[in-house]
Amino acid sequence: MPAQQKQQYTFEEVEKHNKEGDLWIVIDSKVYDLSRFADLHPGGPNVLYAEGVAGKDATDTFFGLHRHEVLLRPQYARLQIGTIQGEEEMIKAPIPGSLSKVPYAEATWLSDGYFSPYYTDNHRAFQQAIRKFFEEVVRPEAIKCEENGKRISQEVVDKMSDLNIIAMRLGPGKHLHGRTLLGGLVKPEEFDYFHELILNTEISRFGTRGFSDGMLSGATIGLPPVWNYGSPELQAKVVPEVLSGKKYLALAITEAFAGSDVSGLQTTAVRDGDYWIVTGTKKWITNGTFADYFTTGCKTEKGLTVILIERGEGVSTKPIKTSYSATAGTAYVTFDKVRVPIGNTLGAVGNGLSVILSNFNHERWMVTAMSVGAQRIIVEECLKWANQRIVFGKPLTSQAVIRNKLGKMITRIEACQNWLEIITHQMNNVRERICTAHRYLRPSRFFILNGDLLNIEYLIYCNTPSQQMTYNEMSSKLAGQIGLLKQFVSRCGRETAEDATQVFGGRALTVTGMGKLVENYHRTSGFDAILAGAEDVLGDLGVRQAMKRMPKDARL
Ligand code: HEM
Structure with missing residues (x-):
């Protein structure tokens, strides 16, 4: 009633x-x-x-x-x-899709009265629609699956693919062409890395870390090598199947023998006429328990090679128990003399390392974006709790030690967000294009409008849909920065998880109740420090990349 x-x-x-x-x-x-x-x-x-x-x-x-x-x-x-009689409710049920009014609960660009140079009206409309869809359709599924450990239902996958969310999770590119994105809200050629950033941060707002990965992250990281390096026939078959959510795909690189050191992989592929015979094992494979395809790193006579393996004879998977929910479908995969057509080779034989490495940057950036989304929710939880919890007759916020923790949390999330956004901005713009636009600004094309000195070419440039980096460009320009960013974000995440646990006390230790999101985050934020490359390895990568770019004549 x-x-x-x-x-x-x-x-x-x-x-x-x-x-x-x-x-x-x-x-x-x-x-x-x-x-x-x-x-x-x-x-x-x-x-x-x-x-x-x-x-x-x-x-x-x-x-x-x-x-x-x-x-x-x-x-x-x-x-x-x-x-x-005469009283009104003060605490309203949240409206699906609405923005939080709690300070720092939303990124600056989404906070009332603040601005950002990166986001357009289309990004705003996109964010609102995607949050509404996620809160109405995906959140109930996320909570259910996180608890029962089952994989995302086909019904929800179908709803996501109707809006082309699976395709959008793979970022901008030709795979979006001809598709109706989010009911036509964004044109495929206008979909950029900021749209994808929004998608990734919104996905991680439920406080269900296992489910976020179970939401077909395997395809997000494992399908790009198919369209970047697969034959046209292979692409024509596999890409539509996966993007429509009818088949599932996992990236199968890591092994018990090799993690961040991918060159040490031991799964072998031996040529036998028109087939590869693949033998070996893979570990920690996200979505592996239910994947139909595996984008697999293999050792061949000529070096590392990436091969797409379809589930069939000789392929078996078993779940690995991890500290997050089984809904992620984390698997141990065994290939026992699996016959795979040569046509399933992704890229040149022996060129696997560059296939894997060029793919890694986008994956690392994606993990970082999801990590930032999850971290911000924890900041909101802590601000709300510290404000409402009464101790010794006063709110928790009256304690200086708590305010100090909140201050550090806010600083970390804002630093993470801002660094993430500037890197995303680089991914959205190819450098040469900007230089070209500026180099050819001719004085004759300046004019005055409403008192502002404007240049017609600059305006045309600014209003042209931006040109995004390819995976290869990301690899050469941003591998180091993304590595350092990921290291920074995952460290901040774990520090915030520790602080949040102190703020919530015992409530942060129970899976249900007041501190349930903090409990989940504290238990799972470590995944961000490992998935797609261990934190320390990535920090080191960032410095090594910087060293490579040191000018030869640099002296104090
Ligand atoms: C409409 C009224 C209420 C409902 C539907 C309700 C429901 C619940 C539920 C579902 C829980 C399990 C924990 C959770 O899911 O958060 C719980 C725990 C609890 N409730 Fe209530 N409750 C109500 C009113 C109250 C009131 C007025 C008190 C006042 C003392 C109270 C005291 C507690 C306590 C002490 C716990 C255990 C909390 C813990 O383990 O941290 N409840 N309640």
Whole structure:
């Protein structure tokens, strides 16, 4: 029944119902009849009969112990029998797609009254639509799968592919051409790395880290080598199957024998006429338990080669138990003399290292973007909790030590976001193009509009859809920066996870209840420091890349 049609009561009336078998309480102007629920209450019945709770307004006590979402669950919402006369609810249910008003809960560009040079109106519309879709369709699935460890349902995959979300997760490029993106909201040729950045940060807002990877991240990192290096026939078959969500694909590089040191891989592919015979094992393969295809790094006579292997005879997968949910489908994969057509070779034989390395940068950037999205939610959780939690009669925020932790969290998330955005801006623009535009600005083309000196060529340039970097360009220009960025973001993430755990105390140690997002983040933020390249290795890569670019004549 809508609130306005519910019975209205006064506090005096509610107060009469204050004992076992006849128990009413008020939470945020709503009257709940807990007479029969008391014995079923997960916190036990006695706490509900306490003085100051039974027959009283227990709003502050309630929000000190429960998340708002408890009241929205249908089985509890129906305990409401009315409202208090003349009072209005203060704590509103979030509207799907809406932005948080909590300071720093949103990136600056999404905060009221602030601006950014990077985002257009189209990015804003895209962010709003994608958040709404995720909150309405994907979040309930994420929570369910994170708990039961099952893979994302075909029904939700189909809904995502109807909007071409699987294709958009792979970033800008020719695979988007001819597709209707998000019901036509963004034109394929205008989809850029900032759209993709938005997609990645929004995906990680549910506090369900295992599910974020289970949401077909395998295809995001494993399909690009197929369209960048596969034969036209292979692309024509595999790309549509995967982007429509009808088949699943995983990237199978790491082994128990080799992780960041991919050159040490031991899975072998031996030529036998028109086939490769592949033998070996792969470990930590995201989405591997349910993948139909594996983009696989193999050792061949001529060096490392990447081969697309279809699940079939000789391919077996078993789940690996990790510290995050089995919904990610993390697998141990065994190839036992698997016959694979030579046509499934991705790139030249022996050129596997550059196929793998050129792919890594986009993957690392994606992991970083998801990490930033997840980190920001934790900052919001901590700000809300520290504000609402009362200790020694005062909010937690009255403690300087807590404010200090909040300050560090905010600093870290803002630093991560800003570095991520400037790198994304580089990915969106090929350098030569900018130089060309500026070099040819001719004085004769300047004019004055509304008091501003403008140049016609510059305006044309600025309003032309930007030209994104290819994976190879990313590899040569940004590998070091992305490596350092990823190292920085994952370190910040783990420091924030530690601080958040201190702010939430014991609540951060339970999988359900007030601190559940902090618990998940504390348990899983370490994944960001490992997936797509270990943190320390990436930091070192960044410095080695910088050393390569040192001018020969650089002296103090
Ligand atoms: C409509 C009223 C209420 C409902 C539907 C409700 C529901 C729940 C649920 C589902 C939990 C499990 C933890 C969670 O999911 O957050 C819980 C725990 C608890 N509840 Fe309630 N509750 C209500 C009112 C109250 C009130 C008024 C108190 C006041 C003392 C209270 C005290 C507790 C306590 C102490 C716990 C255990 C918390 C913990 O383990 O951290 N509940 N309640």
